[in-house]
Amino acid sequence: MTTVAGTDPESDAFWADVKSGGLPLRRCTCCTRTFVLPLPSCPYCAAEHPEVIQARGTGRLYSWVVVHHAFDRAFAADVPYVVAAVELDEGARVYARLEGMELDTLVADLPVERVAHVRADGPPLVFQPLRRIPA
């Protein structure tokens, strides 16, 4: 069971796209850097009107937290679980659950990939250590 902190059009659209298999990023049409947050302009160079692209769903593990105490009861049944900060190959950082491995195998910059099919009642965005050969 997952909950959403609140609703706003931009994050609602993001999660709707994620639930149907997408992973939308914003890319600056000037400096080409990418980011997830719905900013009206590029946070790196201030150019306006970033475009929306779809991420490939591969990246590396930048950092992670193993959650043992659920501060929101909605996540109590999930503990312990891993929240990962994933640096996508496109450059943007995104938060996702990390599954499918033993905790002691986690290392900095571990290659990770998105899990295509997630549980209906589970977290909406899940990554795992890379198993397939990147295209």
Added chain:
Amino acid sequence: MASSKARPTFLGKTALVGTGSTEFSKASGRSVLALATEACRLAAKDAGLPLAEIDGVLSFSFNNDSVPSQAVATSLALPQPRFLLDISMGGQAPSFLVMQAAAAVAAGLANNVVVFRALNGRSGQRVGSTRVPGVASNFRYPIGFTAYPQFIAMWARRFLLETGGTAEDLAAVPIAQRRWAAANERAIRRSPLTFEEYLQTPMVADPFRAPDCTTEVDGACAVLVTSTGRARDLRRRPVIIQGAAYAAGRGSGLDAGDALLWDDLSRNYTSLLADDLWGSAGMSPGDVDMAQIYDCFSSSVLFALEGLGLTGRGEAGAFIREGNTLPGGRLPMNTNGGLLNEGYLHGMNTVVEAVVQLQGLAGERTAEGAETCVVTSGALTDGSALVLAKGEAA
């Protein structure tokens, strides 16, 4: 390319002259207004300043967990407030608000300004489990990334990965600070802690165990800021504001928990403001005698020691383990036991401890011979800091 360095014009001309603190408890049974009023009243009494001479009140709150400065001015029966300010901030605020108070005094907006923080942080709204409002929050919450201990644990992990640090480095912080807390009657956690005991405590958000996390409390504290001229007539030895800086880096986020755009989670705002801070004080990191470092979580102490240049990169844990921050050490630090042990007044109590020490009122936990102190406020993408110096005795 950042703009050139800043040096506030109030430095050397303004001073902290009094502090006030209520009891810190798990359930105060009192209103936030009552707590705030008591802390401000005590700060004026400590300074020997008639309440009616206070003409400025500043405070900060997080998700409306406090009362407005105007309410406290009313409660204190202040006859003519000239400067009231409430800001919405977390732990990055206390040193920043002292800067605003000093700027107001130096600019002639007000003469005697009290800065307070008051909350029922344990029995009322608890920040550790409060949802941070904002768009960025909605990009992390559905994953189960919901609370401050988790947000800051994400920084701590990257820091440990980059510096080669271990659990021993994190543990060094609460272990050292318990030594100081033992001599602080206001502290919530006062029992000694060994590394073996630390390893037996529950994981909260790995790499953080329970002792790595602050303890939420009900309470209030306040400091009083005035000119160095007025300070000469007051009761206590003034504590001169010698250096000050605030910094928020590029991509500092859309809310107080957002770090999606922060490039390097192993460095926080302390790395950004160090040059401004030491430059403003005319000092180098090696010159300072004492440190009161914001410690909502153990890792923020390691970040700050390294960010401010008080130790080298990756050396903060060993620096603490070697006893440098303990009583009698080279750099006594968090001498009230820190937020980890005294309780979470969002770092306002960190400022109070610096002032009490330099006033010479710290009793059993006095850091002998300390003439100067660096104070920090904040743990993440933005924050503030002060360099304080002992003035001439009243």
